[in-house]
Amino acid sequence: MSEAKKPVPAKPAGGRAGMKKELPEHFKSYKHVWVFVEMERGVVHPVSWELLGEGRKLADKLGVELAGVVMGPPGAETRAAVAESYTYGADTVYLVEDPLLTDYRNEPFAKALTDVVNTYQPEVLLLGATTLGRDLAGTVATTLKTGLTADCTELAIDDDRSLAATRPTFGGSLLCTIHTLNYRPQMATIRPRVMAMPDKDESRPVGGLIEHPLNMAEDDIVTKILSFIADQDSDKAQLAYADVVVAGGLGLGKPENFKLVTDLATVLGAEYGGSRPLVQKGWIAAERQIGQTGKTIRPKLYIAAGISGAIQHRVGVEGADCIVAINSDPGAAIFEIAHIGIVGDALTILPALTEAFRKRLSVNRMAG
Numbered sequence: 001m002s003e004a005k006k007p008v009p010a011k012p013a014g015g016r017a018g019m020k021k022e023l024p025e026h027f028k029s030y031k032h033v034w035v036f037v038e039m040e041r042g043v044v045h046p047v048s049w050e051l052l053g054e055g056r057k058l059a060d061k062l063g064v065e066l067a068g069v070v071m072g073p074p075g076a077e078t079r080a081a082v083a084e085s086y087t088y089g090a091d092t093v094y095l096v097e098d099p100l101l102t103d104y105r106n107e108p109f110a111k112a113l114t115d116v117v118n119t120y121q122p123e124v125l126l127l128g129a130t131t132l133g134r135d136l137a138g139t140v141a142t143t144l145k146t147g148l149t150a151d152c153t154e155l156a157i158d159d160d161r162s163l164a165a166t167r168p169t170f171g172g173s174l175l176c177t178i179h180t181l182n183y184r185p186q187m188a189t190i191r192p193r194v195m196a197m198p199d200k201d202e203s204r205p206v207g208g209l210i211e212h213p214l215n216m217a218e219d220d221i222v223t224k225i226l227s228f229i230a231d232q233d234s235d236k237a238q239l240a241y242a243d244v245v246v247a248g249g250l251g252l253g254k255p256e257n258f259k260l261v262t263d264l265a266t267v268l269g270a271e272y273g274g275s276r277p278l279v280q281k282g283w284i285a286a287e288r289q290i291g292q293t294g295k296t297i298r299p300k301l302y303i304a305a306g307i308s309g310a311i312q313h314r315v316g317v318e319g320a321d322c323i324v325a326i327n328s329d330p331g332a333a334i335f336e337i338a339h340i341g342i343v344g345d346a347l348t349i350l351p352a353l354t355e356a357f358r359k360r361l362s363v364n365r366m367a368g
């Protein structure tokens with residue numbers, strides 16, 4: 001084989017030979033990194049603070065400001081979200097305060113966000129990939145006619161200052177890095193718990209506040225909220241933010257054995273979850289699924305029993321500080337990411353752990 005015919009290695013992510021790199025003139029004034037601060041019924045979704053932490057790094061790399069965008073009804077809760085944004089890294093907050101923004105509806109929120117983007121022109125706009133964030137980001141991106149990368153797991157700034165947004169594709173078997181070269185802002189949604197929670201810094205100075213009107217009337221909005229029914233399964237959100245998570249997989253054999261997982265979780269004061277086949281088989285509720293198409297978790301301790309460690313599961317747990325895997329197969333992929341691996345039968349080991357922790361924790365409680 002001649003030299004010239006040798007296979008050429010694939011270009012690394014970010015190689016965009018032959019593509020137009022010069023940004024059209026009218027987009028050159030777009031600056032700064034923005035994070036949409038998601039607030040529902042006065043409660044800010046923690047993903048907003050995770051994104052301000054990540055946005056801070058991107059803004060510092062670009063040498064630009066970081067801003068939070070807060071939208072809500074006039075009142076103390078909306079103002080508290082503004083104040084908190086500074087403590088998590090925002091230099092400036094863009095605020096749209098209007099009674100029409102009391103409950104989330106696509107139309108007023110999309111108008112508010114599109115208007116502030118058109119007026120103040122951010123270079124990068126990040127939203128949480130929550131139900132609300134996904135709904136809003138799609139409308140805003142199509143209204144602005146710009147690029148949106150959904151469900152990102154990694155963000156970086158390229159040498160040419162563009163946003164490199166990485167997300168899993170093909171069922172998690174490939175990671176692709178996507179650029180929005182010729183349009184602004186560069187938009188991305190990021191799943192909760194993928195980015196680390198930044199430390200809250202109360203000593204950070206209160207930054208700038210730019211208020212923008214909504215200019216909309218109730219009659220302009222087709223969607224009407226008749227009533228609000230709170231989610232009965234209020235522990236839904238807790239799995240992603242729990243410090244300790246115990247999970248089971250198909251290796252447990254039958255649905256009755258899942259109790260061994262919940263027993264250990266109860267003793268540890270932990271949340272419980274499982275792999276996708278358990279949801280498909282109806283052993284656990286869908287909101288308990290951990291992984292690429294379930295929840296991403298970042299607990300201090302993750303115990304996985306009878307889970308093989310398929311890539312789609314691993315991407316949801318890799319951020320855990322300590323992963324303990326219990327599997328009867330020493331070759332199981334979960335051991336590649338486990339900090340502590342136990343090769344053995346989960347049906348014996350789970351109750352033994354539960355008993356050991358029960359004894360140990362009750363001794364500690366008595367001592368305390």
Ligand SMILES: Cc1cc2nc3c(=O)[nH]c(=O)nc-3n(C[C@H](O)[C@H](O)[C@H](O)COP(=O)(O)OP(=O)(O)OC[C@H]3O[C@@H](n4cnc5c(N)ncnc54)[C@H](O)[C@@H]3O)c2cc1C
Binds near residue numbers: 248249
């Ligand atoms: C598009 C797509 C998205 C997906 N999204 C997700 C997702 O979000 N989350 C997810 O989990 N999966 C997801 N999957 C499925 C994923 O590919 C795997 O099929 C799944 O994670 C396997 O689940 P499991 O580990 O419970 O079962 P298995 O792969 O069957 O593993 C069972 C494990 O238990 C072990 N075992 C058996 N008996 C015992 C015992 N007595 N004690 C201890 N260990 C024992 C076995 O050695 C084995 O390793 C997705 C797949 C696709 C295609």
